[in-house]
Amino acid sequence: MPTITETPSPARARAPRRDAAENRTALIEAAIRVLNRDIDGSLETIAAEAGLTRRAVYGHFATRDDLVREVLTQGAARIGASILPIQHTDARIEIALYGATLWLQVQHASVTAEFAVRGPHMRLVAEALEPARAKLRATVRRGVRDGVLRRDIAPDRLARLIEGVALDVLTEATHDGLDDRAGHALVMVAALSVAGLGWREANELVAATPELAYRVASASGTASVVNDGGSDSGGSDGGAADDTTIEEPTR
Amino acid sequence: MPTITETPSPARARAPRRDAAENRTALIEAAIRVLNRDIDGSLETIAAEAGLTRRAVYGHFATRDDLVREVLTQGAARIGASILPIQHTDARIEIALYGATLWLQVQHASVTAEFAVRGPHMRLVAEALEPARAKLRATVRRGVRDGVLRRDIAPDRLARLIEGVALDVLTEATHDGLDDRAGHALVMVAALSVAGLGWREANELVAATPELAYRVASASGTASVVNDGGSDSGGSDGGAADDTTIEEPTR
DNA sequence: ACTAACTTGCACACGAGTGTGCACAATCGT
DNA sequence: ACGATTGTGCACACTCGTGTGCAAGTTAGT
Known part of the structure; x- marks a missing residue:
């Protein structure tokens, strides 16, 4: 590997080159990682991240845009x-599930969301994401109608704000390393808060609803509930935060 | 104006050229507008927006980077x-004020915030913004200690999330045209929600606190309270939202 | 072992942006 | 009205990233 910016992060000790299609997916995943930290990273960078040469990319994708488009449509899909099948009689729980589900897709969700608001792909992504958004809007409207969600913000706007915080949490995650457990809990509670619930209310709801329990993501499909110990692992950030003692889970 | 991409938006009928320094500030403002909608808009675009030629920019700034840096430091400053002088015995109110204050700076806040997380200026902006952030963190910690804010999220993290929603609202504003009143109310309530208050609680607090009332921004300094009529101006978004009737102010 | 598939290494053409130089026009200040 | 300041119109050099072409390796599969 000559001109290549060298391979910064992970795997690279393995076989320098493998089979055909594997590299294609490797490229897509590399693109996701790279674009996740720099929305307009170069092909060079992406190729390197995948352990390939820029030139080799053109053996899989005709255009940089094709790669991106692939990442995007795949992500949106x-x-x-994952969002559409969500369903529950209680709109609040659907919202929590919405958050939790997004959490499972952090990587995809982040890039996709980013492209949904800037660049030439906005329309593409927006369209691909529309069904999911529509569902959330519907859920929020229902929740408002049922009187379980706030009434001081127009439902559609509220839906967008909920989407917003959810993504904020995902961002917080990638920047400040939230572990899976914590992230799962945080998105839900944050979403519910914006939806209008007080923090105790939100936590009670989450605690009382088995569907919202944290599940370990297993290979394919199956997921198992993890029991919620009452452990309190102290402050996360490096500040001089020695005051407050958090009672509920330290998210 | 030849090669120039033509002058897209506003003023251009006025005197084609004025005095010296005026253009400098015109450029900065133009940059703010342009960068606000495209984080890496070209000098060409910025110059055009200011009613000048790209070439002319170099009469004021040695480098594109200099212009950006100026915008950024100015914005951060x-x-x-505006944030630092905020103060109130009730941490919740300080948080609401934090939101309201950011709202007054939409333009600046948006660009600045954007650059705070991407590009080579991250550090610069982060540093310039640090005092304001520190203040918010302090406020949140105090609020938690006083038992008026949520205890389920580590204070520093909570502070970042609050910053997050606030910016989300600003974004919502620039994308979906929130009028001044609505924006003012929305940032505060959204911030308080994330901070842990239930929606009714948040609204009551805002309604009961004169300092949080909407004030018309006048030329310099002076601001006047505006009485809160009970008008209900219907749905904002173009969807088929004909169901819920909002009681509190339609934000 | 041998072929077909895949990669690598340049080389080159392009386009978009930035940064500069210089002659010429417009304009402000006085 | 005049001169210094400031903006305009090119022209040019340079960088960075994309997209292609082609010859020469490297590897997977049989």
């Missing part, structure tokens, strides 16, 4: 597929 | 200057 994935998100849609 | 402005934000800091």
